[in-house]
Amino acid sequence: xxxxxxxxxxxxxxxxxxxxxxxxxxxxxxxxxxxxxxxxxxxxxxxxxxxxxxxxxxxxxxxxxxxxxxxxxxxxxxxxxxxxxxxxxxxxxxxxxxxxxxxxxxxxxxxxxxxxxxxxxxxxxxxxxxxxxxxxxxxxxxxxxxxxxxxxxxxxxxxxxxxxxxxxxxxxxxxxxxxxxxxxxxxxxxxxxxxxxxxxxxxxxxxxxxxxxxxxxxxxxxxxxxxxxxxxxxxxxxxxxxxxxxxxxxxxxxxxxxxxxxxxxxxxxxxxxxxxxxxxxxxxxxxxxxxxxxxxxxxxxxxxxxxxxx
Amino acid sequence: xxxxxxxxxxxxxxxxxxxxxxxxxxxxxxxxxxxxxxxxxxxxxxxxxxxxxxxxxxxxxxxxxxxxxxxxxxxxxxxxxxxxxxxxxxxxxxxxxxxxxxxxxxxxxxxxxxxxxxxxxxxxxxxxxxxxxxxxxxxxxxxxxxxxxxxxxxxxxxxxxxxxxxxxxxxxxxxxxxxxxxxxxxxxxxxxxxxxxxxxxxxxxxxxxxxxxxxxxxxxxxxxxxxxxxxxxxxxxxxxxxxxxxxxxxxxxxxxxxxxxxxxxxxxxxxxxxxxxxxxxxxxxxxxxxxxxxxxxxxxxxxxxxxxxx
Numbered sequence: 014x015x016x017x018x019x020x021x022x023x024x025x026x027x028x029x030x031x032x033x034x035x036x037x038x039x040x041x042x043x044x045x046x047x048x049x050x051x052x053x054x055x056x057x058x059x060x061x062x063x064x065x066x067x068x069x070x071x072x073x074x075x076x077x078x079x080x081x082x083x084x085x086x087x088x089x090x091x092x093x094x095x096x097x098x099x100x101x102x103x104x105x106x107x108x109x110x111x112x113x114x115x116x117x118x119x120x121x122x123x124x125x126x127x128x129x130x131x132x133x134x135x136x137x138x139x140x141x142x143x144x145x146x147x148x149x150x151x152x153x154x155x156x157x158x159x160x161x162x163x164x165x166x167x168x169x170x171x172x173x174x175x176x177x178x179x180x181x182x183x184x185x186x187x188x189x190x191x192x193x194x195x196x197x198x199x200x201x202x203x204x205x206x207x208x209x210x211x212x213x214x215x216x217x218x219x220x221x222x223x224x225x226x227x228x229x230x231x232x233x234x235x236x237x238x239x240x241x242x243x244x245x246x247x248x249x250x251x252x253x254x255x256x257x258x259x260x261x262x263x264x265x266x267x268x269x270x271x272x273x274x275x276x277x278x279x280x281x282x283x284x285x286x287x288x289x290x291x292x293x294x295x296x297x298x299x300x301x302x303x304x305x306x307x308x309x310x311x312x313x314x315x316x317x318x319x320x321x322x323x
Numbered sequence: 324x325x326x327x328x329x330x331x332x333x334x335x336x337x338x339x340x341x342x343x344x345x346x347x348x349x350x351x352x353x354x355x356x357x358x359x360x361x362x363x364x365x366x367x368x369x370x371x372x373x374x375x376x377x378x379x380x381x382x383x384x385x386x387x388x389x390x391x392x393x394x395x396x397x398x399x400x401x402x403x404x405x406x407x408x409x410x411x412x413x414x415x416x417x418x419x420x421x422x423x424x425x426x427x428x429x430x431x432x433x434x435x436x437x438x439x440x441x442x443x444x445x446x447x448x449x450x451x452x453x454x455x456x457x458x459x460x461x462x463x464x465x466x467x468x469x470x471x472x473x474x475x476x477x478x479x480x481x482x483x484x485x486x487x488x489x490x491x492x493x494x495x496x497x498x499x500x501x502x503x504x505x506x507x508x509x510x511x512x513x514x515x516x517x518x519x520x521x522x523x524x525x526x527x528x529x530x531x532x533x534x535x536x537x538x539x540x541x542x543x544x545x546x547x548x549x550x551x552x553x554x555x556x557x558x559x560x561x562x563x564x565x566x567x568x569x570x571x572x573x574x575x576x577x578x579x580x581x582x583x584x585x586x587x588x589x590x591x592x593x594x595x596x597x598x599x600x601x602x603x604x605x606x607x608x609x610x611x612x613x614x615x616x617x618x619x620x621x622x623x624x625x626x627x628x629x630x631x632x633x
Contacts, residue, residue, distance in 0.1 A: 101504070194411070196527065197557040217506065218528035221555060237629050240552040245531060247507040279632050319547050321631055322589050 014152075014268045015054045015079075015127070018042050019119050019144045020134025020257075022059040022083065023091035025297060026108075028098055031250045037297035038069050040091065041134035041157065044254030047301040048261025048288040049132075050076040051309055052269040056125050058082035058144065062090040062113040072302055081122045086113040101249050102216055119144050130268040133177075134257065135159050138169040145176045155179040155264050156208075157256070163190050171206060180208035181260050187213045196221070200238070212263065212282070214256055219243040222282055241282035242320040244290040244312070251296045255289045258301060262288030280313075287312045324462075324578045325364045325437070328352050329429050329454045330444025330567075332369040332393065333401035335607060336418075338408055341560045347607035348379050350401065351444035351467065354564030357611040358571025358598040359442075360386040361619055362579040366435050368392035368454070372400040372423040382612055391432045396423040411559050412526055429454050440578040443487075444567065445469050448479040455486045465489040465574050466518075467566070473500050481516060490518035491570050497523045506531070510548070522573065522592070524566055529553040532592055551592035552630040554600040554622070561606045565599045568611060572598030590623075597622045 020042030026035045046055045056079040061069075065085070073080050094108035119140055131148050133141040133156035141156060148154075156177045162170050163186060174180065180203065188194055191202035200211050200223035211223045219242040263285030270277045287309055294300045330352030336345045356365045366389040371379075375395070383390050404418035429450055441458050443451040443466035451466060458464075466487045472480050473496060484490065490513065498504055501512035510521050510533035521533045529552045573595030580587045597619055604610045 195557065195559070197555050200555075215528055218525055219550070223555075237625065238555045240529070240555075240630050242550040242552075242630075245507050245510075245533075245548045245550075247505065249505070276633055283632065315547065317632060320550050320552075322593065322627060323586055 014129045015056055016049055016130040016132055016264060016268050017056045017058065017082075017121075017125050017128035017148065017151075018045050018049070018132040018134055019058040019140070020045065020132075020136050021091050021114060022057065022061050022065070023093060023114075024064070025253055026092070026094040027251055027253055027296065028096040029101065029249075029251050029296075030098060031248070032296070034251075034296045036064075036092070038072055039093065039253060039297055041136070041254070041257045043073070043298060044257035044292065044301065045132060045134055045261040045264075046073060046078045047076055047298055048258040048292065049265030049268070050078050050261075051288075051304070051306060052262070052265030052284070055079065055265070056082060056128055058119050058121060058125070060084045060086050060113050060117045062086060062088045065090050072298065076302070079125075081124055082120070084120065086116075088113045090114075095253065097252060101252055104253065121147055129153075130264065131155070132260065132264055133157065133173065134260075135162075138162050138166055138173045141173045142169065142176070145173065153178045153267070155181065155260070157181050157260060158186065160186055160189055174203075174207035177208040179210045179212060179264075181212045181214065181256070181263070183214045183216070183256065187211070197223075197238075201225070212285075214259055215243070216255075217243050217245070219286060220259065220282060222278070239279055239282060241279075241286050242316060243286050244316065244319065246290065246293065249293045252293050254298065255292050258292035259285040259289035262286070283313055283316045284309075286316055324439045325366055326359055326440040326442055326574060326578050327366045327368065327392075327431075327435050327438035327458065327461075328355050328359070328442040328444055329368040329450070330355065330442075330446050331401050331424065332367065332371050332375070333403060333424075334374070335563055336402070336404040337561055337563055337606065338406040339411065339559075339561050339606075340408060341558070342606070344561075344606045346374075346402070348382055349403065349563060349607055351446070351564070351567045353383070353608060354567035354602065354611065355442060355444055355571040355574075356383060356388050357386055357608055358568040358602065359575030359578070360388050360571075361598075361614070361616060362572070362575030362594070365389065365575070366392060366438055368429050368431060368435070370394045370396050370423050370427045372396060372398045375400050382608065386612070389435075391434055392430070394427075394430065396426075398423045400424075405563065407562060411562055414563065431457055439463075440574065441465070442570065442574055443467065443483065444570075445472075448472050448476055448483045451483045452479065452486070455483065463488045463577070465491065465570070467491050467570060468496065470496055470499055484513075484517035487518040489520045489522060489574075491522045491524065491566070491573070493524045493526070493566065497521070507533075507548075511535075522595075524569055525553070526565075527553050527555070529596060530569065530592060532588065549589055549592060551589070551596050552626060553596050554626060554629065556600065556603065559603045562603050564608065564611075565603050568602035569595040569599035572596070593623055593626050594619070596626055
């Protein structure tokens with residue numbers, strides 16, 4: 014089944030305790046698409062500038078990702094500069110050059126109209142809402158956001174949340190969006206805004222899924238939150254894109270399955286962690302370009318081993 | 324099998340967003356002993372003052388806890404005053420009145436000499452070391468400590484660590500003790516100081532066990548860290564003693580089993596989380612006095628349900 018993702022395809026300049034890279038391929042849609050491509054067909058809607066070369070596009074097409082929706086515009090691609098020196102858990106943004114992204118108007122190619130799954134990566138909620146309204150008949154809509162939109166574009170964001178089946182955000186965002194410090198209370202408030210399922214990412218501590226609509230996962234559904242572990246890692250080379258890679262593994266696996274069941278959903282949470290754990294092993298998207306399905310399955314078993322009683 | 328615990332039996336005055344209590348029964352050894360008492364025989368070594376009444380002692384003896392090692396001294400019991408208003412994750416200490424604890428010299432009753440398991444709760448490492456040296460033939464030694472001893476009594480603490488099989492501390496303590504921000508690196512450094520197993524508690528995110536000595540758990544042992552979940556709770560009434568209750572559930576279950584196997588160890592991690600989750604439901608030790616074995620087993624199943632793929 015096809016996932017349509019709208020979001021940023023960008024260049025990142027990143028500094029971490031392990032070194033630095035300049036203008037490496039990045040962006041939420043890129044990380045998401047690469048991670049999801051190991052599970053299902055992915056179609057991308059984004060805008061890039063003249064600095065985006067055929068070699069960059071090949072990174073996506075080599076993974077079977079459909080780039081018909083990748084619009085070329087005059088000027089430079091979106092460019093983010095960030096540093097994790099001193100704190101690997103949170104990026105310090107040193108620069109955000111929107112460039113071609115500033116006037117981005119997502120256009121959905123006709124060939125994308127039959128996409129069954131929609132992923133609204135972290136972009137302006139006005140754009141998320143526009144794509145959502147043009148893709149009315151999808152089977153599931155999953156979205157991401159960030160503190161900037163929560164703080165300064167709340168009204169637009171609330172409109173997007175109404176149309177989401179699943180919202181994937183991190184602890185700080187869940188607390189900020191709800192105004193609650195307690196995670197359970199925060200989850201209830203966020204789900205009351207629209208999403209039927211809330212997945213909260215805890216970084217090195219894994220992720221928790223909360224459910225407000227049991228019928229979504231069938232009769233024998235999950236009534237309690239579900240917690241998936243993260244793999245303790247001795248070296249995190251570059252955390253950029255870990256959350257988007259989690260989303261790609263999670264949603265890619267969901268979209269690859271014929272039915273939503275609690276077991277499928279739980280496995281999707283584990284695959285999210287698995288793809289996130291690969292993403293941070295190298296700078297940029299390097300690891301996500303080269304991982305094999307066998308390595309993914311082996312790591313899935315490792316996630317089971319480190320968290321299961323037997 | 325019997326666990327001998329040495330630590331504080333004290334009174335706590337606690338303020339949380341849910342209310343406040345004045346001079347309720349507390350102390351690391353109290354929380355630990357109550358939690359462990361649901362699994363095995365527990366013997367306590369501590370000192371109390373004249374304000375410790377037969378009613379207080381009955382809280383322990385009602386749970387079958389052996390209080391022969393509870394020394395009475397002239398003066399008042401150790402009294403801690405703390406507040407969680409504003410931050411349920413970290414206590415703000417408002418007062419520490421050592422009282423009779425200031426001159427505490429642990430004495431081990433002859434009837435305790437055959438104890439097979441030793442738990443060194445969070446007290447002065449000089450006292451921990453003394454008890455350890457008098458209990459040479461125990462089957463296992465497990466210990467706790469805190470930031471105060473790590474920062475200002477490091478030399479004494481390092482001597483204690485050399486004699487530990489298992490050290491149970493929280494994230495911040497592991498990072499402080501090792502000087503490493505990465506949890507895996509911190510764990511390696513801490514285990515190089517002595518403990519063969521390190522259990523790091525992550526509060527609302529569960530706990531991780533690290534193993535440096537595989538032979539400890541038999542041939543088919545655990546090579547990777549093991550992560551146990553915490554139960555997402557809508558209401559945390561009073562976090563005081565959650566870590567000690569975790570330790571009691573963890574160690575009490577271990578001591579109740581004929582053999583150490585990876586499966587037993589993993590279950591112990593889950594029982595730790597279970598007892599911690601009960602402890603915070605009410606002020607002080609109230610919940611730990613009244614929980615039933617059936618409730619413990621039901622919650623153990625809940626921990627499995629929220630973390631297992633099937």
